Amino acid sequence: MTRNRKLLLVAVLLLFTAAGVGVGLLLTNIQQRIAEGERLRLAARIVPIGELEVDPAVWGINFPYQYDSWLRTREYGVRTPHGGSEPFDKLEANPFRRMAWAGFPFELEFNEDRGHYFAQTDQRETLRITERIQPGSCLNCHSGEFTLLLSEMSWDELNRTPYNYFRDRLAVRSFGVVCADCHDPNTMELRITRPALENALVQQGIDWRQASRQEMRSLVCAQCHSEYYFLGAGNTLVFPWSRGLGLEAIEEHYDTYGFADFTHTLTQAPMIKVQHPEYELFSTSVHYAAGVACADCHMPFTRVGGVKISDHWTRSPLLNINSSCLTCHAGVSEAEMLRRVVTIQGRTKEMLGVTEGALTDAINAIMSAMEAGVPDAALAEARQLHRASQLRWDFIDAENSKGFHSPQEAVRILGHATDLARQAQLSATLALTAHQTEAARAGE
Secondary structure, eight states: OOHHHHHHHHHHHHHHHHHHHHHHHHHHHHHHHHHHHHHHHHHTTSSOOOTTOOOHHHHHHHOHHHHHHHHGGGOOOOEETTEESSOOBHHHHOTHHHHHTTTSGGGTOOBOOOOGGGHHHHHHHSHHHHSSOOBGGGHHHHOTTHHHHHTTSOHHHHHHSBGGGGHHHHHHHOOOSOGGGTBOTTTOOBOOOOHHHHHHHHHTTOOGGGSOHHHHHHHHHHTTSSOOEEETTTTEEEOOOTTOSSHHHHHHHHHHHTOOSEEOTTTOOEEOOOOOOHHHHHTTSHHHHTTOOHHHHHSOEEEETTEEEEOOOOOOGGGSHHHHTTTTSTTOOHHHHHHHHHHHHHHHHHHHHHHHHHHHHHHHHHHHHHHTTOOHHHHHHHHHHHHHHHHHHHHHHHSTTTTTTSHHHHHHHHHHHHHHHHHHHHHHHHHHHHHHHHHHHHHO
């Protein structure tokens, strides 16, 4: 055998040996991950979880990694370009909101929310609760004890009972969003626990129990991140989805009922106060059509050893771009993705400002007409246009993505809002002119 052939044989043997070692190490690692995963699965059976258990710490005994990440929702003080978890004063940040909500509790205080951990505490301490009488309906989303409360009283009773009836009890543990809100304690499957969403889905012929897991990863969020109102003397919590989830469908729902959240003290228009319609706006988006769920971006999958879990540190995707965005948008840098998002949000904010200018002019025009003694009948059209315009502005302003959840829809809605505000201004101005002309003729 020649020297070269001997060297080649040695090289081949070394190569196969290295490959064998590599495969062996890989198999060992796989077995270790499987064993680790099995240990975690066995750990999940440490303690039974009761049907009415709402304390996350108890669930955390079985699911320590999920619990540890959930605990991070108590971290706050972080700002994103248009939001975050720092509880800054949103009325001071945009004084127009006080004019828009004149006569509604939001004119008293409106702060940026902290994380899910504080959902109950922040609600209990806001001036909207301490200075005004509010119903227990608020607890549908602002108490981790909701499922426990429903075991003690009917949903109707909970809704109509004044919030302050529960205040002392809720101050003891101050649970925000908890495991029981979204998970079945026996199977850990995602579930709907809020009657308002279930009622709205039934009205659309949808049984959430037939939904896929991916669909449920958005529906559990829709329990609270949706538009709602309190209906009747019982303050029943209702989602205005009887005609669909789009803005115009929601407006038609309200107009059919002749519903108003409040009367605007400056214009006397019957108004709607929109509340965080994230699910509705997101449902019009490209991401939604592609099957992306809320949890894909706000609770992306992460690995703990050999186990893949959803990160329960629910937060802005801008704080976790690599896991939230780049798992799908491969080849895009974090800096470029941040630039894209902030550009969309900046343009939405610019459009909000244009609409706010038009609404300010409309409100002032109606006020001027009222001060001049223009009859209510002559201002009915202007007030209805004010209502329609502000509904659209508030739909985007109250929605927490600053338009990112559905950029084209956000701009479309704000374009219509601006047009309707200018129509309201024109209508009030024409009514004032007609009134002045009639007064001048009467004085001749």
